[in-house]
Amino acid sequence: MKKILHISKYYYPFSGGTEQIARDTVLALKGEYEQKVIAFNDGKEDKVDIVDGIEVTKCGCFTKIAAQSLSSSYGRHLHKVMREFNPDVVVFHYPNPFVAALLLKELKKSKAKLVVYWHLDIVRQKYLKLLFEPQNKELLNRADKVIATSQNYIEGSKWLQSAKSKCVVVPNCINVERMTVTPDIEKRAAEIRKENKDKTICMAVGRHTEYKGFTYLVQASKLLSDEFHIYITGKGELTEKLHEEAKGDSKITVTGRIEDTELKALLLACDIFCFPSITKNEAFGLALAEGMYFEKPAVTFTIPGSGVNYVCLNGENGIEVPNRDVDAYAKALTKLADDPEMCKQMGVNAKKRVVDNFLNDQFMENVRVAIAKVM
Template sequence: MRILHAYKIYRPDIEGGIPAVMSSLTQTSDPATSHSILCARRRGTARNAVIDGVPVEAVASLGTLFSTPLAPAYIPAFVRRARSADVVIHHAPLPLNDAAILLNLPDDVALIVYWHADIIGYSLLKRLVSPLIRRVLTRADRIVVSGQPMIDNSEILRPHAAKCTVIPYGMDLDYWRTLDACKRDIVEQIKRDRPRHIVALGRLVSYKGYDVLIRAMHDVDGQATIIGEGPLLPELQQLATELGVADRVHFAGRLPRGEIKQLFHAAQVFAFPSVTEAEAFGIVQVEAMAAGLPIVNTSLATTVPLVARHDMESLTVAPGDATALAEALNRILDEQLLAQRLGVAGQARALSEFDQSAFRARMAAVYGDALRTRRDRMMRPG
């Protein structure tokens, strides 16, 4: 079975999030299945590479508009690559994929729409492309979502609920859970230097809510490290300066996975202050939970608060409420027994519910179902 994953961007241009899910799925030991990836560059010339044994074609891009690559070669590349695939996985949202599918996806190629999130924050773009998305969902053989709220809260998905399969993401939890002796020494030093340490990780974009975290830090006795890069960095730095917390909020930029893991193990709490439904799941919550971190997240109408649940693995607060976020962070920093209870429960939940091998096995079943469905349709008369 030849499977093509199509999404707007992939490693090494970006880490985490949907690219991390794609990477997890493509690392298969099944000799009967081969995976490849089509994407665009964040900005720059075309590039072909083999990453962790998987062929990756990244077409040239002039940049992005409405979070969509300005990549004229993407649709022709999709059409060309789809002809030699048995299954295409459209990692949504990406309007370029929707257009390419409707333009010329061969009838005998099975289509899986992996619905990672709805289009949020670009109302004009959503109005323009919604008719395309609805037609693509009609063409799809299977639709995969990470949680039931994504179906319940989506007017576009609900009519196709019978095609939808709920599969929680799975990550390499052993990687995040374990440290070698050298890393443990570094972690202990960080703990001594920053005994009340909050860590956050993600792109510096509006829906991540880092402005809320910075406002909360005005009332938090501790230090925060925000890992990630993005267009809001100057604005967030200015906000930290205006609020007088610049000495306690560190913007670490993009870091290698090994350094991120060190910070996870050295911190006392993981902050996940996202403010809109563009945050559909929060894979990084699972990675932090695997490292034993208690979580503070937000009560979005997505899967986010179901990954780390209130008073079980997390403290969950209203999105955009800096006061509530500060209170939750202070509680975990102040109450050692609470922090320990949430952290232990979070690690146990990560290992039981978000295991990488179980994730791959569930998705392999979806591949087979989609291909059988497509072949059955092709065999029907008329």
């Protein structure tokens, strides 16, 4: 049986879009290949977990610099797994520049094929972006195949353009089993609607970081009537700032990190899904697809080169407005609230788009085909 080593920044049960896709990739290939995973631990100690029957080595992280985890033990563990496991293929989830340097060194002594799963360009850290240019060139030159999440991202990324002949599109997809609604969730959703009687309920999901654009959603809220209620879930380095910006605005509730049951209840109860990401750091928008699966029209910003505007089509599944245009965002929310029939139809279209294009069965088949072509 052929062997595959997966390298992700973090791994399940750590919650994040990249981590979810990394796990789904492993599950797509389970049974056909022998697999192992190496990632960072979100604590300081090294440990080995068994996740879905797969061995996962998690290397302790002693600090982070510009959101990049650093580990004193990673090089040793990577060297060991490359030597002893001797994979036929390495699937490397990018960006992860610290590990990329270690991996490129190991690959010079290995015949393993390299699949680079390109989730997004390094955009925000302009100095790091320049620093890692030589590394990116070497990584893409060494790659046998590059997986991108959308054609939009290939066309908008100078790096993927440079490796276009190696690129294959595997759209991120949602796992329908994770979206299952139970009677308890339906009951909680009814309670949320009752708590917000006669209001338009909006919801946003994601880590509180700059590129998610939540600050623009909070600013847009100030332009809305009191007939709206906006829930912003999650947490992050900007959580405190969001609370401060939303101070005095009763239309905003910053929930923090919530249980899966409450998350799905909010998705079920809300009328509009808000996805205010502003840069190509948002390469696809898995949370966006999940919101659309619940038949919610979305309001997004235009992000050139991102897959966001590929997932949600303007005028069909939601409304797209100019980037960072707070006034236009508020008007889009009001337009949907004032036209329940349009809101409902866009929601129906939203679910159809996800079902037709972004379900897990299709993702798994796309991954299997992409890996088979490398073997």
